[in-house]
Amino acid sequence: MESKTKFSxxxxxxxxxxxxxxxxxxFRSSVEPLTYDQFLEKVQNGSIKAVEISEQRIISRSxxxxxxxxxxxxxxxxxxxxxxxxLKQHKVxxxxxxxxxxxxxxxxxIIPLAILYFIWSFLFRRIGKGFGTTVMSFGKNRPKxxxxxxxxxxxxxxxxxxxxxxxxxxxxxxxxxxxxxSRIGARLPKGVLLVxxxxxxxxxxxxxxxxxxGVPFFSMSGSDFVEMFVGVGAxxxxxxxxxxxxxxxxxxxxxxxxxxxxxxxxxxxxNDEREQTLNQLLSEMDGFNTSKGIVILxxxxxxxxxxxxxxxxxRFDRQILVDRPDLxxxxxxxxxxxxxxxxxxxVDLKRVAGATPGFVGADLANVVNEALLHAVRKGxxxxxxxxxxxxxxxxxxxxEKKNRIISRKEKxxxxxxxxxxxxxxxxxxxxxxxxxxxxxxxxxxxxxxxxLPTEDRYLMTRDELMGKICVLLGGRACEEVxxxxxxxxxxxxxxxxxxIARRMVTMYGMSDRVGLAMLEKPQNLFLNxxxxxxxxxxxxxxxxxxxDQEINRILSESYEKVKQILIEHRESVKKIAEHLLKTEVxxxxxxxxxxxxxxxxxxxxxxx
Numbered sequence: 001m002e003s004k005t006k007f008s009x010x011x012x013x014x015x016x017x018x019x020x021x022x023x024x025x026x027f028r029s030s031v032e033p034l035t036y037d038q039f040l041e042k043v044q045n046g047s048i049k050a051v052e053i054s055e056q057r058i059i060s061r062s063x064x065x066x067x068x069x070x071x072x073x074x075x076x077x078x079x080x081x082x083x084x085x086x087l088k089q090h091k092v093x094x095x096x097x098x099x100x101x102x103x104x105x106x107x108x109x110i111i112p113l114a115i116l117y118f119i120w121s122f123l124f125r126r127i128g129k130g131f132g133t134t135v136m137s138f139g140k141n142r143p144k145x146x147x148x149x150x151x152x153x154x155x156x157x158x159x160x161x162x163x164x165x166x167x168x169x170x171x172x173x174x175x176x177x178x179x180x181x182s183r184i185g186a187r188l189p190k191g192v193l194l195v196x197x198x199x200x201x202x203x204x205x206x207x208x209x210x211x212x213x214g215v216p217f218f219s220m221s222g223s224d225f226v227e228m229f230v231g232v233g234a235x236x237x238x239x240x241x242x243x244x245x246x247x248x249x250x251x252x253x254x255x256x257x258x259x260x261x262x263x264x265x266x267x268x269x270x271n272d273e274r275e276q277t278l279n280q281l282l283s284e285m286d287g288f289n290t291s292k293g294i295v296i297l298x299x300x301x302x303x304x305x306x307x308x309x310x311x312x313x314x315r316f317d318r319q320i321l322v323d324r325p326d327l328x329x330x331x332x333x334x335x336x337x338x339x340x341x342x343x344x345x346x347v348d349l350k351r352v353a354g355a356t357p358g359f360v361g362a363d364l365a366n367v368v369n370e371a372l373l374h375a376v377r378k379g380x381x382x383x384x385x386x387x388x389x390x391x392x393x394x395x396x397x398x399x400e401k402k403n404r405i406i407s408r409k410e411k412x413x414x415x416x417x418x419x420x421x422x423x424x425x426x427x428x429x430x431x432x433x434x435x436x437x438x439x440x441x442x443x444x445x446x447x448x449x450x451x452l453p454t455e456d457r458y459l460m461t462r463d464e465l466m467g468k469i470c471v472l473l474g475g476r477a478c479e480e481v482x483x484x485x486x487x488x489x490x491x492x493x494x495x496x497x498x499x500i501a502r503r504m505v506t507m508y509g510m511s512d513r514v515g516l517a518m519l520e521k522p523q524n525l526f527l528n529x530x531x532x533x534x535x536x537x538x539x540x541x542x543x544x545x546x547x548d549q550e551i552n553r554i555l556s557e558s559y560e561k562v563k564q565i566l567i568e569h570r571e572s573v574k575k576i577a578e579h580l581l582k583t584e585v586x587x588x589x590x591x592x593x594x595x596x597x598x599x600x601x602x603x604x605x606x607x608x
Contacts, residue, residue, distance in 0.1 A: 031059070031074045039075040043090050051087060051094040053077070153211040158204055159336045160329030160361065167320045168192070168209050175213040175249050175293055189317040190285055191296040193257070195303045196322035199362030202299035205322065206253045209297065216250040218243065222259035225277050233260075233277030241284045249293025257298040263307040278307060285315045324360055326456050327353055333361050337368040344384040352388050355434070355452050359395075367391045397441040397448050404440045413479060414438045414447045415577045417489055420478025421449040421471055422591060423573055424562055428467040430454065436586040446489060462510045465500055469554065470562045472497040477562040478573065501554045502547070506539075511550050519543065 034042070039060060042048045052059040055077070062071040080086075087094045155165050174181055174188045181188070194202040210217030218240065225233040244252050254260065261278055285296065298316065300306065310316055325333060330353035338349065356364060370391035375383045394400075406414070415438050422433045431451040438447040451471075460468075476490035502520075509516040519539045539547070566573060576594045580586050 031072045034060075034073045034075045036075055036078050036080075039073065040086070042073070043087065043092055046090065048073070048092060051092055052097050053083075053094055054097045153204065153207045155208050155212055157336065158201055158208050159332035160325035161201055161205065161322060162329075164194070164205060164320050164322050165208075167318065168205060169212075171295055172209055172212045175215055175251075175295065178249075178293060188293065188295060190314065191298065191316035192318045192320060193303070193311070193316040194297065194299040194320050194322050196301065197324060197360060198301050199360040200322045200324060201361045202322050203253075203255055204361075206251070206255075206297045206299065209295075210251050210253075213249075213251070215293070216247045217253060218247075218250060219253045219255065222254055222256045222261070225260050225281075226274055231273070231276060233273055234280035237277060237280040237284055244294050250295075252294065252296045254296070254298040257300040257310075258302040258305055261298075261300075261306050261310045263305055278310075282309055282315065324358060327357075330356055330359060330364060333364045334368065337365050341368065341372065342382045344382045346385045347383065347388065348385065351385075352392070354454070355389075355392050357453050357456055363395060367395055370394050393435070393441070393450065396450070397445055399441060401440040406440070406446070410446075411438060412577075412581060413483060413487060414489065415580045416478050416482050416573065417475035417487075418447045418449050419573050419577045419580060420474040420476075420562075420566060422474075423478075423569060423576070423595070424474035424565060425449065425451055425471040426591070426595065427565060427569075428470050429464070432588055433591050434588055436580060436591060438580060438584050462504070462508075465504055465508075465510070466554075466558060469497045469500050469558045470565075472500075473555070473559050473562050474566070477559060478566050481563055481566045481570070482573070497555060497558075498551065501551045504554070505547055505550050511554075513550050514543070514546055519547070 039048075039058060042060070042062075043051075047062055048060045049063045050061040058075040058077050060073045060075065062073070084094070155169070158165060171189070171192060178188070194205060196202060206219075207217065220240065225236050240252065244250050260274065260281065262274065264275055264278070296316075303311075303319070311319070331350055334349045334353055352367070356367065359367070367388065368391070371383050371387040374387045374390050374394075378387075380387075418436050418438060422436050425431065426433055429451070431453045433449065434452040435450040436447075437450075440446050441448060472493040473490075475493055476486050479486050479490075504510040505514050506520040507518055509518070517539075520537050537544075572595055576586070576591065579590070579594060583590075
């Protein structure tokens with residue numbers, strides 16, 4: 001209401017100034033200027049019959065006795081003591097006018113200032129749009145506010161996160177029945193921090209809390225508080241908590257908290273705006289009363305970089321892990337996403353869940369959508385199991401590129417490369433070979449071998465890790481055995497194998513030569529878990545040399561043993577590769593039928 005009043009006042013002032021300016025312009029356009037000698041000449045000729053004399057100018061009117069329209073002339077007055085006698089002599093009517101210069105002086109100041117103000121306001125509003133705000137609202141908040149109708153999400157819409165939902169149901173119960181807890185002296189937690197990998201459903205859980213409790217839900221991102229001007233973020237934090245207190249009981253949700261709450265003092269330089277905003281958030285969290293029913297929910301996938309002051313009891317009292325779902329969790333998530341999907345009788349969601357280890361809720365939603373799109377492309381009204389199989393491969397390996405032209409020679413090398421992976425994987429690991437393909441997919445994959453685990457695994461033994469390294473080296477080794485040289489196709493395989501070997505030596509204590517000391521630790525718990533060498537290193541140059549030697553030894557010995565396996569099974573490899581060149585795609589049944597070899601239970605001496 002106050003902003004509308006200010007706008008009305010400025011509008012009235014602008015209209016008055018505009019009217020005065022137009023009046024001045026109209027007056028100037030209707031008056032013809034005359035020099036003083038021209039004015040005297042017209043008086044002498046009898047062309048002027050009336051004169052208005054002021055301190056600074058002379059306004060004269062022409063004679064209308066001949067029927068012509070009257071004209072106005074303006075002349076700058078010059079000192080002339082004989083002017084009055086001259087006018088009397090020629091019988092010209094004259095009179096004086098006392099000017100009031102204050103209005104003119106004020107307008108000479110106000111009009112330029114008003115023009116500059118409107119230009120300034122217009123330019124900064126345009127600039128402000130680029131930053132998502134305006135000049136006059138830097139300190140104002142723009143939270144997304146969801147009421148009971150807008151936050152129409154319940155815990156039934158969140159699957160696969162049973163432990164997290166149990167924790168949050170207490171918050172909902174507290175918001176619904178605060179007296180039940182206050183009678184025995186229990187207090188509502190001030191803050192609840194949701195941590196976990198991207199896509200696991202942290203934001204969805206927060207909205208479900210608001211939907212279940214039926215209270216207003218203020219949602220903002222951590223980056224919304226930080227602007228280009230120092231002090232703006234702190235003002236927005238104050239404004240957010242003021243709005244929350246007016247709508248209590250309610251929930252404040254800050255997504256991507258790490259953008260706002262990064263630990264202070266980690267770098268030699270400081271960001272005054274971010275630190276002031278963080279300090280204001282810490283102050284507000286200490287200052288508000290939980291009895292009013294205000295709960296702060298926050299989400300982040302980088303908890304390790306948050307400021308310790310945020311994580312202490314009394315601010316974020318609770319930290320809830322929203323982790324990747326297990327097999328049963330993935331099955332429940334798939335059931336939620338396929339509620340409105342027409343599924344064929346052959347669709348086995350449990351099989352789909354088993355084929356997607358490590359997938360989060362967002363990944364599974366993407367799989368369901370890709371299966372739908374594939375069914376539509378095939379002209380079907382229902383989704384079949386083959387659509388889900390194609391969707392899983394699409395998400396894992398990328399889009400098929402059947403039109404890419406590959407020469408016969410390169411295609412043969414790719415086939416032997418993939419068969420090398422498959423055969424070693426079948427002999428040395430427990431994960432069955434689901435599919436082999438030499439059809440290019442994604443950005444750089446010319447072929448791929450898909451192994452699907454039979455169950456979720458949380459621990460890996462040293463033998464199992466060595467088996468993974470051997471599988472990764474199987475493609476390059478097969479090229480060398482059958483073609484006598486190697487290609488660039490094993491670049492990604494070598495990268496992954498080196499990473500596993502490095503972790504075995506520096507993090508898992510699986511090297512007798514290096515020892516049990518943990519020499520490296522990941523810098524990131526949830527973001528980009530496959531990042532290469534993103535570690536904190538804590539060892540001397542001599543130890544680094546020993547680490548490199550041990551990694552090279554593991555890779556070299558594994559490579560030699562893989563080559564020996566492929567030489568022993570040369571005929572099987574050749575038979576499978578020739579079949580793959582004809583069909584381009586091979587499933588698990590065909591692979592096992594062609595192999596006809598039992599798995600080596602002794603893992604052929606891979607211990608070291």
